[in-house]
Amino acid sequence: MEVDKGLRHILLYGLVMAGLILGLKWLQWNFLIVENAIDLYIGMIAAIFTVLGVWIASQLIQPKTHTVVVEKEIIVHQPKTFVLNQAALESLQLTKREYEILQLIVQGYNNADIANNLFLSLSTIKTHVSNLYSKMNVKNRYKAISLAKKMEIVA
């Protein structure tokens, strides 16, 4: 494509040149150019070839490419990957055990299961859970679960 265009231009230029030379020859022999009229003749040639040069340049100048970046939104129905909200977790001032138990509560374990899981007595779990609720300012596991998820402190 580019090469074809270049070739076409070169051929066109050659033909225009040939035509002009012939035209000039004709002018030269038929109009008995006087010595004093040589300036006018040269001026004509200068003007014609200037215009030719302008035309050539206009053909050869490459267009500037202007890149426009358009943002295309891709909506993905994908669960947000869990990122622990460290600040929120610290704001609750939970102990390690309390946080550990909270995570088990979120997973749906009951107190007895948690006790067995951690090799602790049921009373201990109850104590921890109760303290946990106090710190979270909730009154039952369901509220604790919702809050913990909303605060992004559990997966």
Added chain:
Amino acid sequence: MEVDKGLRHILLYGLVMAGLILGLKWLQWNFLIVENAIDLYIGMIAAIFTVLGVWIASQLIQPKTHTVVVEKEIIVHQPKTFVLNQAALESLQLTKREYEILQLIVQGYNNADIANNLFLSLSTIKTHVSNLYSKMNVKNRYKAISLAKKMEIVA
């Protein structure tokens, strides 16, 4: 800026022209151009002004801008819009009341709240809830909530 540049070019062009004319005059009077050498002379002028034309054009012609649009993909995480899984819901064979109560349970209501909400007695709610759990094959509300959400039968 644009105007200044245009003016500069016009002045430059004038000066170049003046210089060329002087040069040509000098060539004309000092080299005793023979009649037969007129073709060479004209050729020179043609070439010089062609180049001049190209130069002028290259300076003045604004390159055409070719706009290229590039799409940049941006992933947007959007919470899944709830779509009821009708088939899953029907597979449980819940009654209207049971499903209604399930929805309230998912929203975190306790049995007493549900009773007040539906203007029913606590015993009635307990009965419905118990039957509901039997059909869902779970033993408490937390499991019922997780299952209902997993089955996509509640928002």
Added chain:
DNA sequence: AGAAAATCGGTACCAAAGTATGAAGTTATT
């Protein structure tokens, strides 16, 4: 070393959740 916090455990008590069973009225469906 001493104080404070965290951990573990217990008892007692109450509230809520859940099960089992029965009964009576209503609504569909054949």
Added chain:
DNA sequence: AATAACTTCATACTTTGGTACCGATTTTCT
């Protein structure tokens, strides 16, 4: 009209969850 399913309510009971105390270690921090 008869049957089945649904709805409502009640009683009695068991389990689980939650609170309020308490005491005894262990760990952490100053």
